[in-house]
Amino acid sequence: MIELEKAYDPKEAEKNHYERWESSGFFAPEINEDPHAKPFSIVIPPPNVTGSLHMGHALQHTIMDVLTRWKRMQGYRTLWLPGTDHAGISVQRKVVEQLRRDENKKPLDIGREEFIRRAWAWKEQYGNTITEQMRREGASVDWSRHRFTMDESLSTAVRSVFVRLYDEGWIYRGLRIVNWCPKDKTVLSDLEVKEETRKDGKLYYLRYPVAGSDSTITVATTRPETMLGDMAVAVSPSDKRYKELVGKTIDLPLTSRQIPIVADEYVDAEFGTGAVKITPAHDPNDYLVGQRHNLEQQLVMNDDATMNSAAGAEFGGMDRFAAREKVVAMFDELGLLEKIEDHEITLPVCERCKTIVEPILSEQWFVKMDQMRDLALDLMREEGAPRFSPQIPNEKVYTTWLENLKDWTISRQLWWGHQIPAWYDDDGNVFVAMTESEAREKAGGKDIRQDQDVLDTWFSSGLWAFSTFGWDGEATSTPDIETFLPTDVLVTGRDIIFLWVSRMIMLTRKFTGKKAFNDVVVTGTVLGKDGKPMSKSRNNGVDPIEMFDKFGVDATRIYLASIATGADIKWNDIGVETYRNFANKIWNATRFCLMNCENAAVDRASLLIGDDAALADRWIVSRLNKTAIDVSRALERYEFHTAVSLLYHFFWDDFCDWYIELKKDEITAGDAAASTRIVTIIEIALRMLHPFMPYLTEELWQKLPGTGSTLHHAAYRSAGQTIMLTSFPPGDAAAIDETAESEMSAVIDLIKKVRNIRSEMNISPSIKFTIHIAATVDHQAVFNANKAQILKLARADKLIIAADLDVPKASAKAVTGEASIAVPLEGLIDFEKERERLRIQIAKLTEEKSRIDGQLSNSNFVDRAPSEKVRELRDRQVELSSQIETLTANIAALE
RNA sequence: GCCGUCUUAGCUCAGUGGUAGAGCACUCGCUUCACACGCGAUAGGCCACAAGUUCAAAUCUUGUAGACGGCACCA
Numbered sequence: 001m002i003e004l005e006k007a008y009d010p011k012e013a014e015k016n017h018y019e020r021w022e023s024s025g026f027f028a029p030e031i032n033e034d035p036h037a038k039p040f041s042i043v044i045p046p047p048n049v050t051g052s053l054h055m056g057h058a059l060q061h062t063i064m065d066v067l068t069r070w071k072r073m074q075g076y077r078t079l080w081l082p083g084t085d086h087a088g089i090s091v092q093r094k095v096v097e098q099l100r101r102d103e104n105k106k107p108l109d110i111g112r113e114e115f116i117r118r119a120w121a122w123k124e125q126y127g128n129t130i131t132e133q134m135r136r137e138g139a140s141v142d143w144s145r146h147r148f149t150m151d152e153s154l155s156t157a158v159r160s161v162f163v164r165l166y167d168e169g170w171i172y173r174g175l176r177i178v179n180w181c182p183k184d185k186t187v188l189s190d191l192e193v194k195e196e197t198r199k200d201g202k203l204y205y206l207r208y209p210v211a212g213s214d215s216t217i218t219v220a221t222t223r224p225e226t227m228l229g230d231m232a233v234a235v236s237p238s239d240k241r242y243k244e245l246v247g248k249t250i251d252l253p254l255t256s257r258q259i260p261i262v263a264d265e266y267v268d269a270e271f272g273t274g275a276v277k278i279t280p281a282h283d284p285n286d287y288l289v290g291q292r293h294n295l296e297q298q299l300v301m302n303d304d305a306t307m308n309s310a311a312g313a314e315f316g317g318m319d320r321f322a323a324r325e326k327v328v329a330m331f332d333e334l335g336l337l338e339k340i341e342d343h344e345i346t347l348p349v350c351e352r353c354k355t356i357v358e359p360i361l362s363e364q365w366f367v368k369m370d371q372m373r374d375l376a377l378d379l380m381r382e383e384g385a386p387r388f389s390p391q392i393p394n395e396k397v398y399t400t401w402l403e404n405l406k407d408w409t410i411s412r413q414l415w416w417g418h419q420i421p422a423w424y425d426d427d428g429n430v431f432v433a434m435t436e437s438e439a440r441e442k443a444g445g446k447d448i449r450q451d452q453d454v455l456d457t458w459f460s461s462g463l464w465a466f467s468t469f470g471w472d473g474e475a476t477s478t479p480d481i482e483t484f485l486p487t488d489v490l491v492t493g494r495d496i497i498f499l500w501v502s503r504m505i506m507l508t509r510k511f512t513g514k515k516a517f518n519d520v521v522v523t524g525t526v527l528g529k530d531g532k533p534m535s536k537s538r539n540n541g542v543d544p545i546e547m548f549d550k551f552g553v554d555a556t557r558i559y560l561a562s563i564a565t566g567a568d569i570k571w572n573d574i575g576v577e578t579y580r581n582f583a584n585k586i587w588n589a590t591r592f593c594l595m596n597c598e599n600a601a602v603d604r605a606s607l608l609i610g611d612d613a614a615l616a617d618r619w620i621v622s623r624l625n626k627t628a629i630d631v632s633r634a635l636e637r638y639e640f641h642t643a644v645s646l647l648y649h650f651f652w653d654d655f656c657d658w659y660i661e662l663k664k665d666e667i668t669a670g671d672a673a674a675s676t677r678i679v680t681i682i683e684i685a686l687r688m689l690h691p692f693m694p695y696l697t698e699e700l701w702q703k704l705p706g707t708g709s710t711l712h713h714a715a716y717r718s719a720g721q722t723i724m725l726t727s728f729p730p731g732d733a734a735a736i737d738e739t740a741e742s743e744m745s746a747v748i749d750l751i752k753k754v755r756n757i758r759s760e761m762n763i764s765p766s767i768k769f770t771i772h773i774a775a776t777v778d779h780q781a782v783f784n785a786n787k788a789q790i791l792k793l794a795r796a797d798k799l800i801i802a803a804d805l806d807v808p809k810a811s812a813k814a815v816t817g818e819a820s821i822a823v824p825l826e827g828l829i830d831f832e833k834e835r836e837r838l839r840i841q842i843a844k845l846t847e848e849k850s851r852i853d854g855q856l857s858n859s860n861f862v863d864r865a866p867s868e869k870v871r872e873l874r875d876r877q878v879e880l881s882s883q884i885e886t887l888t889a890n891i892a893a894l895e
Numbered sequence: 896g897c898c899g900u901c902u903u904a905g906c907u908c909a910g911u912g913g914u915a916g917a918g919c920a921c922u923c924g925c926u927u928c929a930c931a932c933g934c935g936a937u938a939g940g941c942c943a944c945a946a947g948u949u950c951a952a953a954u955c956u957u958g959u960a961g962a963c964g965g966c967a968c969c970a
Contacts, residue, residue, distance in 0.1 A: 006929085006930075007932070274970095283970090285968095344969095346969070393898085393964095393965090397964095397965065400899095400965095400966080404966075494964085525964095562908090562909090564909065567908085570908090572906085572908095574907070574918075577919085578917095578919070579918095581918095581933090585929090587930080588929040588932090593929080596929095656929085657934085664929095756937085758935085759923075759924065759937075760923095764925085765927065792927095848914060855951080858950065861913095861951070864951090869951095872913090
């Protein structure tokens with residue numbers, strides 16, 4: 001006899017299996033021995049090397065692992081490819097900080113080469129936190145195919161793509177207003193800039209003197225310091241107030257410069273004073289106005305957002321906000337400050353460091369997005385690809401974003417990353433090439449030096465779907481590309497659909513001609529207990545590792561899978577606790593069977609039962625198959641929560657609460673057939689649960705008698721024994737037995753009614769009583785056949801089944817759809833209480849009946865509703881009438 | 896400003912054109928030989944509000960209110 005601990009210990013199971021799974025090669029597609037096996041592939045959204053596992057990862061990894069394990073069990077050649085992202089800015093910042101802390105040095109003190117060497121060292125030392133955590137999660141990724149975005153092959157891919165896009169004119173270098181982060185000292189793409197609303201913002205009204213007159217023109221601004229770079233004041237061409245002033249000149253205060261007043265459609269006469277200061281080098285709109293009026297572009301800030309020398313001697317070196325105060329103070333002194341108004345403003349901030357981003361004019365590299373966008377839009381229009389789950393609202397958000405796409409700033413002023421493969425000669429000519437020697441060749445042997453910038457991290461991750469399979473520009477097709485591209489599904493969060501998903505779709509199409517993936521599963525956000533996104537600053541984060549320690553990996557996983565696809569959810573520990581309890585339930589159900597299975601072993605044949613088998617057996621086999629079919633259907637639709645709910649209720653309600661209880665006597669008596677069957681049912685249930693709860697199911701499966709590689713899917717016959725390579729139960733529609741299901745519900749209804757009588761009449765569970773049942777001949781047969789089970793579960797000692805009830809007055813009564821029930825309770829019954837109990841039941845049934853009566857007396861309903869629906873209601877009406885009649889008579893009998 | 900999502904039991908959430916569901920909490924029982932991380936039995940909802948479509952609306956449409964998200968703009 002196998003003895004299990006009384007309660008499931010997740011930690012024990014968690015340490016027993018992962019290493020063997022991994023070292024046995026179970027995760028790699030090569031484990032599949034079937035040369036004709038269909039492929040199934042997922043590439044992981046590569047987490048940052050600086051990252052550690054958060055709840056969003058845990059959610060996405062769970063879904064990817066469920067899909068991967070499920071497909072693997074279905075015999076697919078399955079690959080879930082893991083990897084990490086070099087995370088340009090994040091790693092750079094870590095290394096800068098380390099350098100400052102340990103040696104009090106700045107990057108420039110040690111130089112680029114040494115800095116990069118240290119960044120690699122940092123990555124080697126700290127960069128595998130998350131991959132170790134993924135092992136704890138049970139992620140069945142193929143570690144032999146692990147990729148890093150700065151691997152040699154992936155770096156070659158980056159250069160190949162850059163060179164080719166440049167040669168085709170899809171990448172260009174140009175002077176534009178860009179988002180500048182003064183703290184990170186790099187340009188950012190539009191997507192890396194977030195907004196922050198400041199209620200304490202101010203709108204400053206500054207008076208500019210008109211040259212050669214006493215009059216002034218007032219402009220309103222939220223950034224007074226930029227006036228030092230003003231090149232004009234613009235007014236609306238249709239604004240009569242300023243008509244006379246257009247063409248005149250302004251003596252720009254605090255400077256010795258004169259600037260024109262121009263008329264431009266950009267200006268909205270209704271807003272502010274109707275006059276706008278124009279700073280072409282520090283504002284995107286002003287830049288465009290400047291171009292239309294041939295204005296000079298003068299930067300007045302340095303890369304750390306201090307004012308530069310062009311701002312004037314008084315301001316040079318001063319921080320932008322100090323300069324703002326000083327400008328305002330000086331205007332005030334000059335009597336040129338009209339007023340200051342409170343004005344709520346939204347400021348652009350750096351997504352990572354929250355520093356206020358400064359729009360500045362700068363020369364950067366860009367990807368032209370017009371044709372690139374069409375690659376993705378055409379795919380959606382022509383093939384409806386990718387298919388988003390949930391489709392609403394993701395498909396529309398994605399499409400709309402594409403339609404309004406602007407060019408993508410791809411250069412970054414960092415050292416850690418893929419250095420841009422562009423070289424310059426002394427005259428500023430550009431040579432883009434795979435290597436320096438190629439570039440020199442293009443330059444005719446002249447001295448050249450490489451662009452100092454690196455590429456946006458998302459540029460390399462945009463290639464992830466194919467660069468990870470060995471594409472590097474030279475090798476453009478590899479066995480893995482042939483087999484695994486397009487990948488089947490991408491699982492990711494909403495926040496990176498634009499940053500990553502869309503770019504991967506375009507770049508994969510462009511360079512391989514293939515789709516990156518067929519489907520996209522968009523997960524929701526796991527919010528903190530306060531309903532806000534988890535963040536360090538809010539301190540509302542929940543650490544998945546803590547949950548693993550507290551409730552177990554499996555409980556955490558299946559809880560995460562129980563969240564509706566795409567829905568946001570507030571975290572609550574109780575949800576995980578529910579599934580911790582579920583894990584314990586599974587453990588104990590198995591434990592019970594193992595305690596009584598000396599003569600048993602898993603045997604599929606034990607479930608091939610005929611119509612003559614016991615009702616409970618026919619019923620559970622039916623329920624098992626129905627559940628299997630429904631679970632597979634749910635997974636195919638990416639409705640993980642539906643699958644979880646089906647499994648939870650099948651296992652707990654059907655199997656534990658009813659089947660085990662019904663079979664208990666046979667099992668404990670050592671009935672070999674019963675033990676074999678129940679062990680076989682558990683084995684199949686464990687397989688269905690395995691993708692969600694890999695550790696628990698493997699732990700128990702290994703203990704079940706008769707399990708082994710003979711149960712493996714045909715594609716994995718030579719592999720060492722493991723539940724993860726058994727076949728996922730497909731369910732057999734022919735095994736669904738509607739007769740058994742309806743007969744069983746008649747039995748269950750009956751038992752529940754008797755239990756209700758016991759509970760409401762306050763009869764102690766230890767008291768056994770007699771049950772009288774009146775039913776049709778057919779149902780009499782059903783109840784007779786299950787007499788022993790009814791007696792046991794209703795805690796009765798005698799069952800009298802007949803066509804009519806023949807009982808003493810002192811009886812408690814009830815009705816089901818199939819039976820009238822009476823329990824004689826001489827001396828135990830409280831007549832008034834019993835009458836009240838019956839009245840409540842009658843009231844409920846009457847309420848339902850009057851609703852149905854109403855519907856059936858509505859000729860519109862009878863004429864127009866589907867006839868089946870009408871018949872259904874008529875049947876119900878008859879049943880209700882009869883039940884009400886019986887209960888009413890029961891009350892009368894008590895008077 | 897534009898686009899979109901959400902509002903269901905005390906809490907956290909499923910669900911659906913045709914009798915409102917789960918888990919937890921609550922109430923009442925239970926040392927029933929797998930499990931108290933358990934077993935049994937109750938109670939608890941005009942499915943945010945209003946109008947419309949329909950034989951039928953919690954579900955579809957429109958509007959209102961509240962919560963939230965994305966994008967754009969912000970002199």
